[in-house]
Amino acid sequence: MKKKILAGLLTVSACFTLGSTSFAASAPTTTPDSTPVANVATSQEISTKGTFDQIIVHMDSGTWRYIPGFLELIFNDGAIELYEDGWVRAVQYGASTIFSYDQYGNIVAYTILVDRN
Structure with a gap:
């Protein structure tokens, strides 16, 4: 039983190997369109957004x-x-987390801890 499974796996892998090389040889080669350096954002610009x-x-x-x-x-x-209007009411002892987003892409994570009375 193990020999049949092993033989089947070798046959499948051989088919993939032969099939992939025949496609790779006939594929046309193209170069991607280049983007001017002035239009590329640097990592510093991305991090300040x-x-x-x-x-x-x-x-x-x-x-x-x-x-x-x-x-x-x-x-x-x-x-x-x-x-929905942005008001939060503390109900009982526990914790919660709320994310607040604005139109500039800033995120503020509010961790609210309701203390014991």
């Missing part, structure tokens, strides 16, 4: 806080309630 900051917020249960930007709730264990 957006920033990433992290802010840790301590809140007591029942308090409110406004977070600006387009918000995405990443993690919540029931500690907060996030409203």
